[in-house]
Amino acid sequence: MDIRITGTGEECNAAAEYYAALEKQDNVRYVTVSRLYPNRGSNKLFRLYIQVEYYAERDAAAMPGKGNAIAKYPPKAGKYIER
Numbered sequence: 001m002d003i004r005i006t007g008t009g010e011e012c013n014a015a016a017e018y019y020a021a022l023e024k025q026d027n028v029r030y031v032t033v034s035r036l037y038p039n040r041g042s043n044k045l046f047r048l049y050i051q052v053e054y055y056a057e058r059d060a061a062a063m064p065g066k067g068n069a070i071a072k073y074p075p076k077a078g079k080y081i082e083r
Helices: 009-024 057-061
Strands: 002-007 028-033 046-054
Touching (some): 002 009, 009 028, 009 046
């Protein structure tokens, strides 16, 4: 899942903390959070990019200690590639 967040620096930092904390959930494969980028034409608004990848239910069931984890948002349909 790719997410673009736009807001003030404070709002973007709060969103970055929120999404980074998702990585502690059993059904999350990884989370990446970009640095803040200033929006063009503004010195008050910024953007950042978030990537979240969840384990598919079948992948979570195969993991020791994570057999009951179910992805809230499974990966896109199609070939699933382990990173």
